[in-house]
Each structure stands twice: as structure tokens, then as C-alpha cells.
Amino acid sequence: MTESLVIDTTAHASETPDTPQPYRELGLADDEYARIREILGRRPTDAELAMYSVMWSEHCSYKSSKKHLRYFGETTTEEMKAKMLAGIGENAGVVDIGDGWAVTFKAESHNHPSYVEPYQGAATGVGGIVRDILAMGARPLAVADSLRFGPADAPDTRRVLPGIVAGVAGYGNCLGLPNVGGEVVFDASYAGNPLVNALCVGAMRAEDLHLAFASGTGNKIILFGARTGLDGIGGVSVLASDTFSGEESGSGRKKLPSVQVGDPFTEKVLIECCLELFAKKLVVGIQDLGGAGLSCATSELAAAGDGGMFIDLDRIPLRAEGMTAAEILSSESQERMCAVVEPSKVDEFMAICRKWDVLATEIGEVTDGDHLVITWRGETVVDVPPRTVALQGPVYDRPIERPSFQDALQADTPDNLPRPTTTEELRETLLRVISSPNQAAKDWVTEQYDRYVRGNTVLAQPADSGLIRIDENTGRGVAVSTDCNSRFVYLDPYTGAQLALAEAYRNVATTGATPLAVTDCLNFGAPTDPGVMWQFERAVHGLADGCAQLGIPVTGGNVSFFNQTGDTAILPTPLVGVLGVIDDVRRRIPTGIGAEAGETLLLLGETHDEFGGSAWAQVMHGHLGGLPPKVDLERERLLAEILVAGSRDGMISAAHDLSDGGLAQALVETALAGQCGARIFLDEDADAFVQLFSESAGRVLVAVPRTEELRFTEMCTARGLPWRKTGVVDPESNSLEIQGVADFSLDELRAAWEGTLPGIFG
Structure with a gap:
């Protein structure tokens, strides 16, 4: 966006109802734009339009998947719910593992940004999921990653893979977090659309759980961490809601917003600062700034609270000149957190931030109204009901149709393929299988990660699961594994999703840990394709039914649509992460x-x-x-x-x-x-x-x-x-x-x- 000659205030928007607005360019459909006008009783301001566009994007609103994700709730029993301290809808799921300990974990995607700028896309994917764990009140303990690429010898794979691996390694290593598990898979369907799914696990005492809400009239809103810049404007929220055309996967790119730029050293001190703030009981509610930036943090905090919120954008520390209100609200600059703090505790909060050399600024407060009001240069540029932004976005009932190729695909069995019969043929087959890119050792990747930093790693790649000690006195630990054979899911999405669950569950148990909870990262093609939506619905039902049968809850996760190049979708890839607990890691x-x-x-x-x-x-x-x-x-x-x-x-x-x-x-x-x-x-x-x-x-x-x-x-x-x-x-x-x-x-x-x-x- 470029700065308007006249500030587009709410009053100005009411006076100029017919002013054309670029809502289609921002990813909003005609009916969505009409709905925004209906909610506000006028056209939106530039800032409001930016806020709604990012928050109603596929990545942030789950508008095509929400209808199907409800099935997780329908199949979660009371016994399964009893294991969770926080579940779907929070920054990350939290489960009680006994002796006063709670563990939080979650997986998220950073697929399209990692194609555009492999290093920073992958690095900020790690940084974002770590902040999700931090926002729950936990100390991040370890990360894992599940990576998917095109054919190993393809030119584009050679372009993106080294940068993505270096980004994952660079950010995690600098944070001092061991990378203990994951996958690297090659398939032609991922050419031009790699998958970068990052997982983080953290631990806390159960009473230290923090949630994202803004309550208490007069409580202050404090933004702390890095300054806000032009990097990542519309980044993950737009990139993850659009598919790459053939043009974009080649030499030219049509619409590719800048990818966020990460600074792991800033995040490291931010982590330690947050943990001290939590320990001193200085935070009422907290939210990290990831996809959709300040638009997401303020609207979600306000929507989950018991009042309204006032924000003054003139107080936001910037690192670029001439930023408009829309740009400030949409920026996805990394390493930022937003906290709700009681007035009497603000001074102590600020003192701890200064101790850690973390920039902190009071930018607003909780109000007794029911609107999110944002001013810029002394004028009101946002005045919206926050629930309409964060919780009441569009919900689509997309057409679903079993793909026409599915019957022929399943009928094309491997039964008639020539099989090895002689000892020489069996020997050759074994050597060829184990040396194929998907079956070969992934040391070239994992040796770039620090798997043992901090000294609590018990098992790491290539073990079946990563295993981390969380209590040095008792030896209690947690295991985590991520799995998905997308070829199985392509053949039968329902069974394939259950096989992914079964393998991750089995991998955790193989270390001696008891499987306890699930997170997921559901990667699929365009939801506008009825065949993709059939795959998605069947996979969701398979995973939910499987979890119900095993008695372990899905605590949260991520949906990533539009993973395709032109009309070619990736193999459906519902990544499943399973968390397990072991009483004493010495028995692993x-x-x-x-x-x-x-x-x-x-x-x-x-x-x-x-x-x-x-x-x-x-x-x-x-x-x-x-x-x-x-x-x-x-x-x-x-x-x-x-x-x-x-x-x-x-x-x-x-x-x-x-x-x-x-x-x-x-x-x-x-x-x-x-x-x-x-x-x-x-x-x-x-x-x-x-x-x-x-x-x-x-x-x-x-x-x-x-x-x-x-x-x-x-x-x-x-x-x-x-x-x-x-x-x-x-x-x-x-x-x-x-x-x-x-x-x-x-x-x-x-x-x-x-x-x-x-x-x-x-």
C-alpha cells in the first residue's frame, strides 16, 4: 500500500461510501467485501480493509476447513478432554503429564514463504512456532521439522532444499533448541511447492499456563520485542492463501509479498524475558505476533476478552519511515509479543524488559466498550467489533466430490509388477531401496542441526522419536514423532491419515513412552477443487476417528491449503505429530x-x-x-x-x-x-x-x-x-x-x- 494524501479515517469512510477499494487484490471475494460493509454500516477504511483481508484469509480464518475441523470436537470424548489444559483454538495445545508438569506442543506450516525465500521462510517458520509455545507460558525445549521437496535431483530442489535446511538449522541452533526429529521426503508433486512444517515442544508447571485474552478494563497493552518494519507485509497470510501459477513457479513471479526476516538472537532474549515475566506473575494475557501481525494479535486478544481495546499506532516502534496504518497493522515482522498487564505492574514489567534489553512500549489499553478502536496520527482509522475480525469470518461449505481418477488409481494394484525371486534379485532390490532418496540416511540434513544442545536430549534423529528430559530430579521426559506417508493418503485419504497416526503413535511407543496427545499440520491443494476437499474431509475424519479409538486428543494444529503449482496439487499430506510421556528417560x-x-x-x-x-x-x-x-x-x-x-x-x-x-x-x-x-x-x-x-x-x-x-x-x-x-x-x-x-x-x-x-x- 502507498500512503494516502488524506488519512482514511472512519469518518472519512462514512462520507465517501463509493470510493473504490482494492479488496480483490487483497484476496477478498465480492461477497466478503459486501459482508464487511454490512458489519460496519459503511465502507471500511484502508486500515480496516487490510485488517479484514489478512484475518479473513484462508491461513488465518480457516474459512474452507472450519466446517470439517468441527469433527475433531464432535469425536473428542470427555475422557480425552480431561487430558487437555488447552486445546484447539489456543496458540498451542497443552496436556497434563503428571507431577504438576504440563507440556505444550504444536506444528505449523511455512510452505509458500519457504519457496519464495528458502532460508528466511524456513527460519521464521521455526521462530513462529517457538513463539506459539512461549505464548502458552512454557519454556521451549526442542523443535522438529517435516520437510517435503520435489525430486531430489531436480534443479528447483537443489535451489530450495539447502536454503530451507540452513534456515531451520540457523534459527534453531541460535536459539539453543535441539532439533530432535522429523522427516525429509521427495516426490514430484512437491516440485515448486515444498512443505516446511515446523514443530515445537515446551514444558511448564501446570499453574503457569497463560492464555491469549485481553480482560480487565484499564489494563495496559504492551508491545515488546523487535521493531515493526515493512518485512512480511501480507506475507504468510497472503502467500498461504494463494496458489502459485505456472508463471510464478518459473522465472517470473506475479504477486509475491516479501517474506519475514528473522533474528534468532532477538528471539532468544525475548524468550528469557517472557519466562521471567511469567515467573513474576506480571502478565494477564499474551499473544505472539505471527501471521497477520498486529491485526491478529489485537483482534484475537480483544475478541477473547471481556471488553474492548484501544490501540495508538503512533506509539508503535518502527524501523521504516513513512509506514501507513495498514502497513503497521499488516506487518509480519518477527520476534514480537503483545501482553496485557495490570497498571500497577507496568513499571516492573518494563524493568524486566530493560534488564533483557528488550524494547517494550505501552500502545493501548483494555476498554469497557465492545469495539477495537485504533488511532493513527490522532485520527481513528479502525473501529470494529473484534469478534467479526478474529472469530466470525466467512465459513465456506466447499463442493466435495470423489476424484474421477480414484477408482482407476485403486484398481491399478502393484500385484502384477515383477517381483524379485532369486537371491541376487533380492540383494539388488534391498540395496536399491535403502539407497533411494526417501529411504537413504538423512544425516546430510540432520548433521546441520544441533540435536544435543542444553544437554537434555535423550534420543534424536535417526531414532524413531525425539526424547527430551524435562525434569532432572525424576527423569520424566517427553517423546515426539511426526509422520505421514502421503502416498498412502493419496490412495485412500481416510486410511492414509490413520496410518500416519498409527506410525507416529508407534514411533513414540517404540522409545518406551506412552502416547498422550496429537497435533497435526494438514497440507492440501486448493480448496476450490472438489477433489481436494474430498481428500481433506476424508483425512480429517480418518484422523479424528483414529484418535477417538486410541483415546488421545487432537490438541491443535494447522491447515495449509493452496499447496499446488498451477492445477497440479501436492499429494495430500496430513502430517501427524504425537506426544508421549515417559516416567524415567533412563528406561528409554x-x-x-x-x-x-x-x-x-x-x-x-x-x-x-x-x-x-x-x-x-x-x-x-x-x-x-x-x-x-x-x-x-x-x-x-x-x-x-x-x-x-x-x-x-x-x-x-x-x-x-x-x-x-x-x-x-x-x-x-x-x-x-x-x-x-x-x-x-x-x-x-x-x-x-x-x-x-x-x-x-x-x-x-x-x-x-x-x-x-x-x-x-x-x-x-x-x-x-x-x-x-x-x-x-x-x-x-x-x-x-x-x-x-x-x-x-x-x-x-x-x-x-x-x-x-x-x-x-x-
């Missing part, structure tokens, strides 16, 4: 084998001939079709209970879940993680190929000390969990011997598994 279960010679390897669960969407079909045949593996959530629950019991009673020395790549992939990863050899026995009465490469769900490979084998297997049998002895650990050996198939040296496997990404990205 590592991934690598090798604690003791002669330990027994047991395969828990059942293996079936299931190859739809499998890594084998993709790597060996470039095939995607059929149905994904079946999911049995009751079996997943039983498996988790046995893993947790095995951890608690010292019966399991190592464990690794089976997912992409099947048993073959799990064997390679657990042997290399432990730098230990093993002898594997396949069932002579079953197909070796199916045993090695099937991706049946609900399976875990465990190493059990010989002294515990009988006790553990009797427990499995008594509780009805199938198991099969599948090998023995041999620390003296430098090979993985799959009897009847092949003998692989660990050096050969390591070269194949670890060499792929460095070979591509240098």
Missing part, C-alpha cells in the same frame, strides 16, 4: 542393536502381502496405485502397551518400528545405528520378498536379552500379540546376514544408505 529404548551378544531379535506383529504405495513399488517400478496397508488401531494400542511395559521392566534393549521399506529397511537401520552385526532367519514357508519388503502396519523389531526372552514372549502371547523370532545379535560380526538371501557387510550397507544425499547435494 534405543534404536540400535548391540547391547549384548546373543540377544534375540523378535518381530512383533503380522506381515501380509501389502505393497500399495510401498517404497519397493516406487523405487523399483515408479508405481503408485492400489490400496495402502490395512490399519488396526486396537493392535497398535496393544503393541504400544507391550512396548511401554517392556521398557518399564527392562525387557527390551533396542526397538525399531517397521514402516517405509519394511523389514529390510528396519534391519539395515538398526544394525547401522548400533554398529553391530546380526543373523536373520526368515520363515522358510513364506515368501522372502514379502517378509522383507511388505509395509504392513503394526510391526516393531525388538532386541530382547536372552534372560528376558521367555518372560517377554509369554507376555506377548498372553495378551494376544503375534511375535516371531527373527534373528540374533552378533556384536563380533561386521555383517547383516539374511540367511537364504544374502550376506551384507555393514560397510557395504553404510555406503549405500549414507552416500545418496551427499552425492546429490555435495
Whole structure:
């Protein structure tokens, strides 16, 4: 926006009803603009138009997804609600984990900004999710990230991936937060539209929970942190609500607002400042400034409070000259927080901010009215009911239609694809699968992250879940895992979402932690496509029904639409994050084998001939079709209970879940993680190929000390969990011997598994 010669005040707007306004350019539809005029009884001012446009964007208002997201509430039982201290609608979900501790966690997307400016897009994605956790009153403890790119060897992947990884690493490392988990996935559908989903987990004492609301007439509104600038105006709120056209994914870009610029060192002192303010009980309500900036913070605080709010934009510390009111309200400059403070505590609040060298300014107060009133240069430029901005945006009932290609896609099963039958073919298949970009080691990425800073990391990548100690006295800790096989979701969105839930749930249990709660990051194409909305609705129902069956609540999350280039949508990617708790991290279960010679390897669960969407079909045949593996959530629950019991009673020395790549992939990863050899026995009465490469769900490979084998297997049998002895650990050996198939040296496997990404990205 450019500064008007005349300030567009509310009075001026009433006097000039026919003044043309660029509402379409700001992403508002004709009927949405008409609704704003109806609410206000006049045309909006420039500042009000900017505020409504960002707050009614897809990213901020959830206008296409809200109808379907209600299903989470409909399926959440009272027992599930009892676990939550804060849930959907807050900055982040909070769960009670016992002994007075509460944990908050959430995942969010920063997809389109990361395509436009990879480093800053990814960095500010991390910064934003960390502030969401901070705003709940918690100390951020760790981050994780789930990244999706186009083909690994594609030119655009080579452009965006290094910058995105460096952005995630640079911001998290500077904050001193360990990066403990995540994924890196390559698929052609993400070309031109990478996914950057960031997760943060934090901990607090339960009584220290803070919420975002502005209550108490006369209480002061204080903006603190960085100055407000021109960076990120309309950034995530506009970028995440628009799709890239073919032109924009090529050499030219049509409408790409500037991406936010992050400063992790400013955020680091902001974190410490906030935590001291919380400890001194100086804050009534608090909100971070992320997407939609001050427009979001002020309208949401006021909408959740018991009165109105007054804000004076002339008091806002700026770092650019000549900014208009609309620009100040829309700026998404990073590292800013907005707090509601009692007048008697303002001086102490300001003193703590000065101690941490954090700029803090009183910009307004809570009023006894019911409007959000904002002035600029002495004139009223915003006078709106805040609930109409933050809570009562448009809600669309988008057309839903099962895609016409879905039947043919599911009918195109991999059953007729040629399978390896000889030992040489099986050997070659294993090496090709484990060295493919999706199955290969991600060390090239994760070694750029500091996984152990602060000294409380117990498990980190490539472990099944990240595990962080939160209480040094008791050893209590939390595990977190993020998962989604988007190929499964594409084949069957309902089952695919449940498989994502099942894998994240299983990964947490594999470390010995009890799964407790879920967050999600739902990445889909354009909601204007009825086929995309069908995928979305089915995935939401699958995830909600799955959580209800497992008895763990969805505490919050994020929806990211318009993830497509032109008419080509990404594979539907409903990322699922699961949080678990372990009473004592010293009982955690590592991934690598090798604690003791002669330990027994047991395969828990059942293996079936299931190859739809499998890594084998993709790597060996470039095939995607059929149905994904079946999911049995009751079996997943039983498996988790046995893993947790095995951890608690010292019966399991190592464990690794089976997912992409099947048993073959799990064997390679657990042997290399432990730098230990093993002898594997396949069932002579079953197909070796199916045993090695099937991706049946609900399976875990465990190493059990010989002294515990009988006790553990009797427990499995008594509780009805199938198991099969599948090998023995041999620390003296430098090979993985799959009897009847092949003998692989660990050096050969390591070269194949670890060499792929460095070979591509240098």
C-alpha cells in the first residue's frame, strides 16, 4: 500500500461510501467485501480493509476447513478432554503429564514463504512456532521439522532444499533448541511447492499456563520485542492463501509479498524475558505476533476478552519511515509479543524488559466498550467489533466430490509388477531401496542441526522419536514423532491419515513412552477443487476417528491449503505429530542393536502381502496405485502397551518400528545405528520378498536379552500379540546376514544408505 494524501479515517469512510477499494487484490471475494460493509454500516477504511483481508484469509480464518475441523470436537470424548489444559483454538495445545508438569506442543506450516525465500521462510517458520509455545507460558525445549521437496535431483530442489535446511538449522541452533526429529521426503508433486512444517515442544508447571485474552478494563497493552518494519507485509497470510501459477513457479513471479526476516538472537532474549515475566506473575494475557501481525494479535486478544481495546499506532516502534496504518497493522515482522498487564505492574514489567534489553512500549489499553478502536496520527482509522475480525469470518461449505481418477488409481494394484525371486534379485532390490532418496540416511540434513544442545536430549534423529528430559530430579521426559506417508493418503485419504497416526503413535511407543496427545499440520491443494476437499474431509475424519479409538486428543494444529503449482496439487499430506510421556528417560529404548551378544531379535506383529504405495513399488517400478496397508488401531494400542511395559521392566534393549521399506529397511537401520552385526532367519514357508519388503502396519523389531526372552514372549502371547523370532545379535560380526538371501557387510550397507544425499547435494 502507498500512503494516502488524506488519512482514511472512519469518518472519512462514512462520507465517501463509493470510493473504490482494492479488496480483490487483497484476496477478498465480492461477497466478503459486501459482508464487511454490512458489519460496519459503511465502507471500511484502508486500515480496516487490510485488517479484514489478512484475518479473513484462508491461513488465518480457516474459512474452507472450519466446517470439517468441527469433527475433531464432535469425536473428542470427555475422557480425552480431561487430558487437555488447552486445546484447539489456543496458540498451542497443552496436556497434563503428571507431577504438576504440563507440556505444550504444536506444528505449523511455512510452505509458500519457504519457496519464495528458502532460508528466511524456513527460519521464521521455526521462530513462529517457538513463539506459539512461549505464548502458552512454557519454556521451549526442542523443535522438529517435516520437510517435503520435489525430486531430489531436480534443479528447483537443489535451489530450495539447502536454503530451507540452513534456515531451520540457523534459527534453531541460535536459539539453543535441539532439533530432535522429523522427516525429509521427495516426490514430484512437491516440485515448486515444498512443505516446511515446523514443530515445537515446551514444558511448564501446570499453574503457569497463560492464555491469549485481553480482560480487565484499564489494563495496559504492551508491545515488546523487535521493531515493526515493512518485512512480511501480507506475507504468510497472503502467500498461504494463494496458489502459485505456472508463471510464478518459473522465472517470473506475479504477486509475491516479501517474506519475514528473522533474528534468532532477538528471539532468544525475548524468550528469557517472557519466562521471567511469567515467573513474576506480571502478565494477564499474551499473544505472539505471527501471521497477520498486529491485526491478529489485537483482534484475537480483544475478541477473547471481556471488553474492548484501544490501540495508538503512533506509539508503535518502527524501523521504516513513512509506514501507513495498514502497513503497521499488516506487518509480519518477527520476534514480537503483545501482553496485557495490570497498571500497577507496568513499571516492573518494563524493568524486566530493560534488564533483557528488550524494547517494550505501552500502545493501548483494555476498554469497557465492545469495539477495537485504533488511532493513527490522532485520527481513528479502525473501529470494529473484534469478534467479526478474529472469530466470525466467512465459513465456506466447499463442493466435495470423489476424484474421477480414484477408482482407476485403486484398481491399478502393484500385484502384477515383477517381483524379485532369486537371491541376487533380492540383494539388488534391498540395496536399491535403502539407497533411494526417501529411504537413504538423512544425516546430510540432520548433521546441520544441533540435536544435543542444553544437554537434555535423550534420543534424536535417526531414532524413531525425539526424547527430551524435562525434569532432572525424576527423569520424566517427553517423546515426539511426526509422520505421514502421503502416498498412502493419496490412495485412500481416510486410511492414509490413520496410518500416519498409527506410525507416529508407534514411533513414540517404540522409545518406551506412552502416547498422550496429537497435533497435526494438514497440507492440501486448493480448496476450490472438489477433489481436494474430498481428500481433506476424508483425512480429517480418518484422523479424528483414529484418535477417538486410541483415546488421545487432537490438541491443535494447522491447515495449509493452496499447496499446488498451477492445477497440479501436492499429494495430500496430513502430517501427524504425537506426544508421549515417559516416567524415567533412563528406561528409554534405543534404536540400535548391540547391547549384548546373543540377544534375540523378535518381530512383533503380522506381515501380509501389502505393497500399495510401498517404497519397493516406487523405487523399483515408479508405481503408485492400489490400496495402502490395512490399519488396526486396537493392535497398535496393544503393541504400544507391550512396548511401554517392556521398557518399564527392562525387557527390551533396542526397538525399531517397521514402516517405509519394511523389514529390510528396519534391519539395515538398526544394525547401522548400533554398529553391530546380526543373523536373520526368515520363515522358510513364506515368501522372502514379502517378509522383507511388505509395509504392513503394526510391526516393531525388538532386541530382547536372552534372560528376558521367555518372560517377554509369554507376555506377548498372553495378551494376544503375534511375535516371531527373527534373528540374533552378533556384536563380533561386521555383517547383516539374511540367511537364504544374502550376506551384507555393514560397510557395504553404510555406503549405500549414507552416500545418496551427499552425492546429490555435495
